[in-house]
């Protein structure tokens with residue numbers, strides 16, 4: 001998995017933080033790409049020194065100097081040259097990465113779509129239930145028959161039962177190794193009357209080069225039922241099916257109809273699936289005032305829903321189960337990924353998002369966008385550069401979708417490390433609105 005350039009960057013992080021690289025960074029000539037292209041050309045035909053700027057741009061000149069100083073490029077009579085076959089490590093932006101898996105329909109043999117290997121482990125492992133939309137926007141349910149990592153294919157068979165789903169058991173670790181640039185602070189304008197200057201709530205974006213590790217060791221087969229249940233979180237009957245009970249036999253609170261998830265079986269793979277790669281990532285953190293605002297908002301919504309006496313709408317049940325910051329950041333991350341495709345032409349398989357609980361305070365969560373290809377592909381960089389613009393587009397997508405609390409078109413995301421739990425369209429919209437109104 002680790003190509004020569006990734007090792008290079010890991011061993012020589014100064015390349016990415018030196019003043020020269022800083023300039024390079026905000027250029028399309030992303031240093032890792034520039035390095036890859038330079039190495040390929042040097043190995044293939046050699047590069048006349050006076051043609052570097054002409055062929056590869058000003059930024060590449062600085063990268064070439066660094067590669068030369070580190071001994072990866074050599075200088076000869078006819079210019080720069082390199083040993084070996086660096087081509088195999090090249091993953092051009094927008095091109096096919098070497099680590100994508102094709103999803104093939106078992107019956108028609110048709111290629112349905114292509115996803116990154118990282119996501120394939122969680123979404124199309126053997127027996128996985130995979131849901132996708134057809135050309136007419138209908139949701140179809142498939143079951144995976146086989147995942148072959150050598151031929152890079154997963155064979156899927158359509159099934160009828162759409163209430164079934166699988167959740168992969170995945171351990172993941174996201175660690176930032178090298179900070180690439182100064183963090184950026186964006187004010188969060190939660191209300192129309194707040195001003196940028198005295199805004200107490202803000203979001204911080206930090207761009208770094210880091211490592212992503214995933215181990216998928218098994219999965220649970222689950223189903224969803226809509227049934228009378230107890231929604232008192234402290235009660236042992238919480239979210240247990242209580243058909244025909246008007247009051248909970250344990251805590252005697254009124255029962256309500258709600259979506260209940262039932263686990264049908266839990267399976268373990270003989271051989272866990274592992275991925276590990278180094279890539280640029282953007283950390284998204286919000287300060288304590290912003291977290292307090294979200295918590296207050298969630299409590300208010302809960303109070304209003306309880307007071308109404310109506311059944312709690314399925315999506316809103318999340319507010320009883322998860323921290324408000326977790327729901328807001330997680331939903332926001334999924335919504336931004338939708339906009340990335342539109343605004344920055346980032347292919348959905350090039351990026352993923354995960355939420356991590358910070359030590360200490362209960363309600364403190366941070367999100368990470370990361371490129372899904374080893375060495376990077378520019379996706380996280382695009383989030384870092386264009387967040388307000390992305391938030392504006394994401395807000396429009398979410399608002400224009402005629403679902404109530406989030407659906408497969410605007411919120412649910414393949415490859416979600418958290419099994420698409422702790423998501424609520426309205427909570428994500430709070431953050432999108434607050435960022436988008438800072439102007440983009």
Ligand SMILES: [Zn+2]
Pocket residue numbers: 230231232235236237238248249250251252253
């Ligand atoms: Zn109860």
Ligand SMILES: [Zn+2]
Pocket residue numbers: 401402403404406407408409410411
């Ligand atoms: Zn929707």
Ligand SMILES: [Zn+2]
Pocket residue numbers: 330334353354413416417418419420
């Ligand atoms: Zn997710």
